[in-house]
Amino acid sequence: MGDWADLPGVRTWYETEGTGDPLVLLHGGFCTNDTWGPLRADLAAAYRVLLPERRAHGHTPDVPGPLSYTDMADDTVAFLESVVGGPAHLVGWSDGGVVALLVAAARPDLVRRAVVIGANSRPGPECFAEPSMLDTMTPDGAELAFFREMYAAVSPDGAGHWPVVAAKMLDMWRTEPAMTDGDLARVTAPVLVMTGDDDLMTLEHTVSLYRAMPQGQLAVIPGASHLVPLERPDLVSRLILEHLAQEKVETMMPVRRAAGADGAPAF
Template sequence: MGEYADLPGVRTWYETEGTGDPLVLLHGGFCTNDTWGAQRADLAVAYRVFLPERRAHGHTADVPGPLTYQDMADDTVAFLEAVVEEPAHLVGWSDGGVVALLVARDRPDLVRKVVAIGANFRPGPECFAEPSMLDEMTPSGPDLAFFRELYEPVAPDGPDHWPVVAAKVLDMWRTQPTLTPEDLARIEARTLVMSGDDDLMTLEHTTALYRAIPDAELAVVPGASHLVPLEKPGLVNRLILDHLAQEPAETMMPIRRAKPGTAAS
């Protein structure tokens, strides 16, 4: 069962599970905490897992005005301060990954490590493997039917509000985020950038994200899509747990991570 936290930006629904250091799971766009079903039990063995549902998602109401990643990041900062009450690991998937990156950039004091799965730092038309899909998605169309079925039974605004939320999310995907490599260079947390090898984002974009974050590692999961946490949960969970628990191993032939003044031979 979950409960509400009265945050400055929006009254936010969240759930908790497990014990240990805090870990916040940030779901994808249009999603609810149900989409973390393949991760939460494994992660809760080692961590105190917090699962907030962001504004206009799941049990958390919509608010007037457009939906922005920055507002959702600010909500997450408020959640960390008011509910978690200490720095936490952030594991974000898709839109949740974008939010995790923004929080890590803005409030490094609240972030331990980051896992960003299927995340992007530029708007959909610049990074989607098939940008035309944005024009094909409509609130009542088949492409969003799965998400509509997640939304309608639990949304405090009622099922009739779905077209409003769908339009807001699609507009956000078309125009946001607008981060630069310089923005990403401000992220201090050790970050695992993860994607499927057939992800919604191009591999070139994912690689650019990895290269722009100073202390980043990259995992491209073979035979997987943007839904890699559902498709390869065992592998994804091991990668997350290893990243959060272990310090980086010293590699034998570092190039990107070579110390200044040394050269590969």
């Protein structure tokens, strides 16, 4: 079921499915809610799933000016407050994962638990496995053909607006996000950081992101790429559901999660 939310930043299209505790799915850059297809049934069987399409994505129109993760995070905060009506679990893929991290850092009161898949905390030139891809991608190039067709099929701005949106996205990837370890340390919610072992982001960057969060957990999916939710949907769904249902981490020989000197858990 789809509807519109009149948020302060942009009139936003969203879909809902299932019942139960709220779970907000945040799609990747250039994408629409359709890319969540392989996971939706499993997640909606356990949660009330809400799927907003961010500004300049899918059915949601573009707005004047550059695109920024901060603005999209502000939109998501407004969505949580006005549509969800309170805290929710967040699952973000790629750009959606970046947005989820920003929301969790800025508004911990609105995030119960989170999963970020193929996310990054630094600009593309600092964390992409192949930073040169930013120089070869063009709005009309073959590399973006799949996304161009997806955009043209549903955007209220029309296919002719695609070059504008594509240029904005590429500019954003070159300079954003710019989260520090201190920013990530403010993410107090339990966060599962998931990545393919051949992701767009270097494994080193992903590990540093996981380590910077007090309640971070890490899952590296073997034989998988940045499209791991499409490649291994059954495994990804299971890991998401297990993480969201987990009350606390209990292991037999903790090191990073060992109790502090005062006997209290490290987080």
